[in-house]
Amino acid sequence: MITINNLSKVYRTKKGEIKGVDNVSLTINEGEIYGIVGYSGAGKSSLVRCINLLERPTTGNITVDGVDLTTLKSEELRQARLRIGMIFQHFNLVSQKTVFENIAFSLKAARVPASKINDRVEQLLEMVGLSDKRDVYPGQLSGGQKQRVGIARALANNPKVLLCDEATSALDPTTTKSILKLLKKINRELNITIVLITHEMDVVKEICHRMAIMQGGRVVEEGKVYDIFASPKEELTREFIESVISFELPETILKKVSGTLVKVVFKGEVAGESVVSDTIQKFAINGNFLHGSIDYIQEQPLGIFVMELTGGKAEIKKALDYIGKRTALVEVIRHGV
Template identity: 45%
Template sequence: MIELDGVSKDFTIGGRAVRVLDGIDLNIPKGTIYGIIGHSGAGKSTLVRCINLLERPTSGRVTVNGKDLTNLDPRKLQTERQKIGMVFQHFNLLSSRTAAENIEFPLELAGWPKERRRRRVEELLRLVGLWELRDQYPSKLSGGQKQRVGIARALAPQPEVLLCDEATSALDPQTTDSILELLASINRSLGLTMVVITHEMHVVTAICDRVAVLHQGRIVEEGRVVDVFLRPKHPVTTEFVRQMGGADTDDLPGVPQDEQLLRCLFVGDSALRPVFSEVTEETGVHVRILQGSVDRMKTIPYGRFIVALVGPEEAKQRAIQILQDRGAWVKEVNSGGSGAMG
């Protein structure tokens, strides 16, 4: 659906060229919610603006739905841009227009007939839950309500792709969750491909299917959210993972020498099974849970635990084998070991 091949972007700052994006390769499947996460200055906003060519790449190619946007003339590019909606961090609403009129604005620019515009605006107001506030001006709306208007406006021309540039960064946690639920619902009902730019782990783990970690203009990790964040390989990814909390050996008291300390990761159905009690029943080894939790990334359950095995050495090795057979990733650690899974 969206392909970036060798996309680089340079800006001239203080008379010299500064590379903000460096050889980005991405393949975003149709219908997915794709997260791009990175710290401030990593190049996230530049990357998302290269997807719709609001920023033209210095080099490389951007293909959306089979069309190479980087080779289109201005008129054809404008036509293709109408198929790419964009939601902004600070809403960018017109203060002199009501909620309904803000949503209608891109349809006016696109030349839609008045009655067709009216029907589309009504449909979108109901979709985002703002029908009763249709005649309110932005100054009378809360931050979450303004973002709902922004989402409806982006959806108005019936785009195939929705780009969200830090769409929840200006919102409180409760409002953020409601906006994320709305985006996930839109993705399910419309099959819309979404690219979500963020620096917040919660946003990615709540709604995204895949994620790319951006650092200093380069992608340092990419894949399924559960794979990238539960077993991170790059230090930047590990740093983001620490935001999630979970099992960490740093604050554990000393473990007796005859106990074996393990870090266990379960993904999918295995996270919901009573695996530790099954191990005890089958081996006689007591599994002492020192730390852990079960949570979800989008719809996928996962559990992260630190446990101590108490029992004969041979039985403990059998217990580890059973854990692995039941779907756990297992790693032996020391009580002062690293806090990240992986």
């Protein structure tokens, strides 16, 4: 659906050239929700704006639904952009226009016949749950309602791709969940490919199938969301994950731990198995759970536990080897004293 090849975006400023995007290549499959994560300045917003050529790449190319956008002339590009909807962090609604008029504006810009606009807007309002706000102005809406208008407007011309640039960053947690639920519904029912730019790992964990982590304009890690949460490769990725799933133990607890401190990751069905209790019965060791949880990512369980193992070094090594064969990861945080 979307192929990004060797894409770079260089901004020329008075202080010199700044690389917003640095030689990025990605493939985003049709019908998936793809997250692009990074801190401010990582290049993620520059990248997403290149996808619909709001920013023209300095080098590289963007192919959407089989069409290389970088080769299109102005009218061809305008037509291609109709198939790419976009929603923004701050909604970008016209305050002097009603909800109906804000959505209808996209249809008029696409030269949709006036006779078809009313029915299409009514259909979109029902889809985003705002049929009762048809004649209300943006100033009378909550943040979540404004974003729903933005989503309806982005869907007006039946796009195949929906770009979301920090779409939930200005919203409270409860409203964020409702917007993410709506995006999942849109993805499922309309098979729209969604590219979601965010710095919030909770958002990615909630709805994305695959993801990329960006830093300094480059992609530093990429893959299935579940796999990245289970076994992150880069320190930056671990930092993002720990913002969602923290396993830092209080110093008062650590002072009491004299055994071997380990982190165990259970993937899929293994998360529900009695691996640890089997291990304790099989080997001459004791186990003490200190911290842990089971999360669900794309409806698959992912268990992460921190525990203390005590016993002879040889038995602990056998136990760790046994656990390692039955789980996704065993990491020794600190050896016993």
